[in-house]
Amino acid sequence: MAYPHAAKGTRYPLEEPSMFTTVLPRLQHLVDRAYVTARAWVASWLRPVPLALVAGVTSDAMRSRSELVLENTLLRHRMRQKWDARSWRRVSRTA
Secondary structure (H helix, E strand, O other): OOOOOOOOOOEEEOOOHHHHHHHHHHHHHHHHHHHHHHHHHHHHOOOOOOOHHHHHHHHHHOHHHHHHHHHHHHHHHHHHHHHHHHHHHHHHHHO
16 A cells, blocks of 8 residues: 555655644544534424324314323223233244
8 A cells, every 4th residue: 555645666654644644534524424413403303393293283282181191091001912912922932
């Protein structure tokens, strides 16, 4: 591998590379990554909320607390039943 600052016809550098020749590219890479990440965050914040979500929140705001608690209980019960059925299948395969 030839170094860009090596003497012509040799593979080895005439002197050690400067600290900045190794630090600056890494620093530039970190700045670029931070910029891309920040841009993605801002884009996700500015994305419009789906209409279904707005409709769901609006309908939930019109319902009473007892109706919401009842629905939550029923949904948890259904999730627990599905989880139990899945874990039973997993155990039966190994036995």
